[in-house]
Amino acid sequence: xxxxxxxxxxxxxxxxxxxxxxxxxxxxxxxxxxxxxxxxxxxxxxxxxxxxxxxxxxxxxxxxx
Numbered sequence: 757x758x759x760x761x762x763x764x765x766x767x768x769x770x771x772x773x774x775x776x777x778x779x780x781x782x783x784x785x786x787x788x789x790x791x792x793x794x795x796x797x798x799x800x801x802x803x804x805x806x807x808x809x810x811x812x813x814x815x816x817x818x819x820x821x
Contacts, residue, residue, distance in 0.1 A: 761781070761782040762779060762780070762781055762782075762791070763779070763780045763781075763782060763788070764777055764778070764779050764780075765777070765778045765780065767793075767794070767797055767811065767813075767819055769796075769813040769815060769817050769819070770817060771813070771815055771816075771817040772813065772815045772817070774796045774797075774813055774814070774815070776793065776794035776795070776796050776797050777793075777794045778790065778792070778793050778794070778797070778811060779791045779792040779793075790811075793811065796813060796814050797811055797812065797813055797814070797819070798811075798812055798814065799811060799812070800812045800818070
């Protein structure tokens with residue numbers, strides 16, 4: 757039985773220099789799923805809506821994938 761792997765990625769805002777962590781889960785389908793974001797970061801929908809949401813700092817700066 758395969759276990760899902762949890763990956764942690766350090767986030768750092770280029771504008772306000774806030775740091776945080778994002779926890780991802782590598783699923784069996786190969787598509788990573790975002791599990792948790794530290795305070796100061798949130799998810800924002802992209803247009804067109806078929807794109808995955810992006811991670812954004814509370815100051816409004818998007819975080820690169």
